[in-house]
Amino acid sequence: MKTSRRRFVQHAAGLIFGGTIVHNFTTRLGAVSLNQVLVQRAFYSMGTVVTISAYGPSSEMLHHAISKAYADLQQMDERLSLFKSESDVSAINRTAGKNLVIVDSTVLDILEKAKEFHNKTNGAFNICIEPLMRVWGFRGETRKLKHIPEDKEIDRALNASSIAYLTLDKAANRVGLENKFSAIDLGGIAVGYAVDRMVSILRSEGVENALINHSGDIFAMGAPPDQQGWIISLPNPNDSSEIMASFLVKDQAVSTSGNYESFVEFEDERFGHILNSKTGKPSDGLLSYTVMASSAIDADAYSTGFFSSGQLSDGVASIAVRRDSRIEHHGEITFL
Template identity: 30%
Template sequence: MVLRHEQNRPSEAAGKVVPSGASDRLQFHAMGTQCEIQFTAPDEATGAAFGREAMRWVQQFEAKYSRYRPDSLVSRINAAAGRDWVALDSDAERLFALADQVYVLTRGIIDPTALPLLRIWNYQTERPRVPDKAAIDEARRKVGWQRVRRENGRIYLPEAGMGLDLGGFGKEYAVDYVAEIARRHGIEHVLIDFGHDVRVNGRASDGSMWTIGMEDPGRPGTVHRRLLAESGGVATSGDYIRYFEAGGKRYGHIIDPRTGYPVSNECLSVTVVANSCLEAGLLATTAFVLGGEEGARLIEDYLGAEGCIICSDREYQTRGFYRYVV
């Protein structure tokens, strides 16, 4: 995700509520990325209470669902693959029920069981390599959300080597949940930015609509367009930052579980504006995998969503995307 909220960022230590003019700014690191919340609270006590609850919830969410935490629920489920059922509380049952909807909405492109493929296409190692076809075929055989068995209060991965990774929608879900925490605290004006997955409500501290910059995939770090929003989510999917090269070919970090290979099409980035950050993120990633023309149709057909797909040779926009462009 490559969105930038265009305001000056302070240098104060992460994890503190920092006064910023008429608004507050909370910064911390979680889920492998920098997180920032800008908000205007009705009073100091409300702002402090919101900040504490938001940080506490994010920390608990990561501790429970990150596959990188050896003691997390997800890690315990993965370790028990092919052997044992693992108990779920009501919160986890709701999240995995959401995963059912994610899988259907994205046509199986965002598959929470894609971990075997993510492991063999590990671009984060010091010397990434292209796995051979046999390894890819073996990993693909262990991928398939429809194979996961769930009963009331428990879950089971039926084959050793299967594994869950909720990175396809977990961060976006967290952004929306923090927006709901803000609403419960009576905070009407808020921007939540977790690694450039964004959700906004209300207005910025100066009364203007929130301004969000779309990064130029051809020139990372520069703004391609500016978007205005006062409610909903904005997310971008692209692989022009995270990739590796081997044998003269470029391999991005977004894997298509249907083929077992990184996406290789004309798309450079997809930005979606939707009613929630979760919807925006799911549509952006799915459209990126589908490619320009089919991806644009997917976004166009989704109620309440607009998008822009930047390809190597052209650009696709849905009919109403222009309404968000400054």
């Protein structure tokens, strides 16, 4: 659905998902205890790999629940994708400056939440930043820039990126953009929204202990058998073989944002894809920013927004890695 800010590779200690390592308990547990069976499935959706590891009384029950969650994820991708021409997001962008379009109620819901996060982060989180993404070459066929955008190009895109142009007609389920040069991209919030929906579906199907990993947007439901939670580790953004911190999560979401995996290049210089919504330029104050929250949408939006601004918040549990590799953390985190 979006250009991923996260990666998916095998790791000796577990799985690396865009700045986080989820440790594989099955290598230590062997036969699952407490009459619990383990089902692990992987899917491709929203432009990346999604994995679900779930414990329960029977594999049939778990497969059924996971299939329902995956079906909903695919439906969300069809509605929220920036790159699928039939999505509601594409319809909104096509009609920018013209008229409002009718959208699914879930799309209106996520847009309302996006506006709330914009206010909560003092404008740092901004789904209307798509014009700037285009100016910086993130929507082209190549990631090699012919030139660094000039200030006048950035200023024009900044103006079109104002969330004030986004109009929501809740009574009629209609959405529009008043400026014809405006466009939205839900990449910084859609995955978290979709993960929360999958959590809700799994719980409604009786699954209590599971881990959803949408290429770095994680939700840890309960814990594996005989464990107090799921172990998450943060590798060094400059050297994934080095672990910078490990912590335990239970019934929490985790999301990591960083500019070291997705970027454009001009000559020998790299520019990351998370842009500062105030300056219109790539954010460069942090290497990575990890947020733990009660919901995946909160973790997703806050990690993106606060990484974008470079201004850390004491109001969320977080781990920031500075450019000099110094680590700062806030809130209650169970470090190991």
